[in-house]
Amino acid sequence: MDTSVVRPELLFVAEAVAREKSIDREEVLEAMEQAIQKAGRAKYGHEKDIRANIDRKTGEVRLSRWTQVVEHAENEDTQIPVAIARKFQPEIEVGEYLVDPLPPIDFGRIAAQTAKQVIVQRVREYERKKQYEDFKDRVGEVVNGTVKRTEYGNLMVEIGSAEALLRRDELIPRESFRNSDRVRAYIYDVRNESRGPQIFLSRTHPAFLAKLFAQEVPEIYDGIIEIKAVARDPGSRAKMAVTSKDSSIDPVGACVGVKGTRVQAVVQELQGEKIDIVPWNANPATFVVNALAPAEVSKVVMDEEAGRVEVVVPDEQLSLAIGRRGQNVRLASQLTRWDIDILTEVEESERRQEEFMRRTKLFVESLDVDDVIAGLLVTEGFYTIEELAFSPPEELAEIEGFDETLAGELVQRAEAFLVKKEEELDDKRKALGVTDEVAAIEHFTAQMLVTLGGKGVKTLDDLGDLASDELLEIVGEEAFSQEIANEIIMAARASWFESEEGTS
Template sequence: MNADFISAVQELGKEKGIEPELLFQAVEDALVAAYKKNSNSNSNQNVRVDMNKETGEIHVYAQHTVVEGEPADDTEMSLAEAQVIDPRYAVGDIVEVEVTPKNFGRIAAQNAKQVVVQRIREAERGQVYERFQSRNQDIVTGIIQRMENKNVYIDLGKVEAVLTPNEQIPGEIYQYHDRMKTFIVEVKRSSKGPQIMVSRTHPGLLKRLFELEVPEIHDGIVEIKSVAREPGMRSKISVYTEDENVDPVGACVGHKGMRVQTIVNELRGEKIDIVKYSEDPAQYVANALSPAKVVSTTVNEEEKICRVVVPDYQLSLAIGKEGQNARLAAKLTSWKIDIKSESQAKEEAALAEQEQ
């Protein structure tokens, strides 16, 4: 092993962001294994490799523990033998004897190259893992690389992310080389490197898109209180601010609807209702049923049910297609919602009076 190799290891370490000392330690460990393999020595024998970090010169030392009486194996040395080397040795000391083979330089170079490449690969995988682990629950932008077994593989640079069928928006079409934003839901270690699991259906994707698109949310002036989503169909998001001079809904909609339209386009046409959060449950539920208008609300705190009355002509709008609007409002507010039209409410009230 020569000085050029040492210099190359140092440069590689700096280039890849890995401490060269870690690579040298890995090389020394590999050389210990190479020595034991090629010298037919006892695998339990204690061996130390000393490598000069400037010249690349290598020395191998067998380590023996000094014992009283006869040694049990190669790892031990009698006190008498040790004191022939140096009279100052005592029982329990470690004696090192150089055992460097004549042709060890060639064997060392082969093993050193393999281990350096392996350690660099492991370190790079570790760096990629740490980078994406720190971005867990965040948005990443990548390019669709391939599709296999209904999984979509997205190139994020040094790693591929996997978009499984369960995390895909129903009916969304994925095409090769399209750029697409996804939400990181999990980062896992594996023998082949980090596995990045992403989603297009997670409510967090919608939340982060608003945080990126609306400066008032990014700056903390407007707060997202809750998100309810039926991916590819419709979503509701509730927003709140303590600043009386800021309209939280208007901030999210943007001038001529530009901000929310950007997000709708990113989600391939998913409809988004932005509603104002209120600490008053009755008002919050009424807001959540937008675009339907509410006549009155009655709150049952114990059962956490909100009974809502809407104009007759708005009943179908309040409930929504296949109950979607009411379902999303309930999910957004965490309240059960019972919707009645004005005529239904009057009939029930009349029946109640008759029963009394």
């Protein structure tokens, strides 16, 4: 019995499909083998292990049934006991397969249609797999494509053999594209989904602007100039911070180009978006000043713990520093990653004066001293009674107009004030009903205990019922960390477990 048929045309078809779909010839042949296998199972039984093989050189098609050799067969369609298998092949072992050649299939119309569907489906799967492999490492690239169609304002863009999605919210405001229009965009994500690879494009992403400059400025492409940060208000304005690894090259000038040719090329691509190019600086204060250009800055006060910076500008520069609808300061904040507060020189002077008066009053009332001594303490940088109480008297004595006697007296008064305040807060805590067990927990100050009592947190059970976020909301986010808040709550809940053990 002839158990094979030579079909050289299968090899020609595989070659043609592989070229047309830009996939591997071997993958097409594997799809054909699966199609023949499916037709074979339809003829000889779906439950049987039917396998097909196409000779890669001649196109010869062989069909065979594979049966696994086992000790005791549980499935007669795919397994055979070793005792019976050895009647056909005496040396066969358990775990091996008994292979029976089958006669070739004469494809009818339905079988041929089924085989075609299998091949088309597998080729489509291979095509999708190849597209994902081709694009998964291209995230971060700028590509040119053609608008294929529009769906609810979203653009389907053809990039090579693949189709990508450019959503409406990733388009620059007020720009529109029609079918067959050329479009340039940034690949910001590639996902392998069941319906095939999904390629997402953007024209509003900050990195799109950076990539456009890399195409226009050879020094960026060569790595001599580095783009440190980009902030965009798409279609309106953008800020870009640059630095040069070569001190002889001006990074801002190189990005602007002769008569602005380089920056204008990017501006045109971004629908007229104005671009401020500023020099990056490792010093945060200097970087903030640069980022607020074109506004001039008089003074910068940094608060590193809070991540905030106060910027003082001349009165006439206020509107320029803030920008229309706060655009300039918002972009500068995004660029530097600092929260920026803008003050005029007059506002800053008034606030500084108010702060001076408030602190002076605090020392006058708390220490029973006159305005002159209180003013000197504030001028020297003392902001709280605690700072004064824990200061060595000999350091205080170095202040102009002070001596050791006065310094010692001030420290004693500060300590006495704190002791009295602590006693008053403790009496208030007890009056509110906050138990000594709660007061004994580490990390709580007397003021925090009074605050807790005012919020109804008076016992260990009350404290244990809180979540860490709720505790921080009561005592203040700056009081201690989330980790410490969790420790306090767990310490309060420890009594619950102790009582359970005692009951048991």
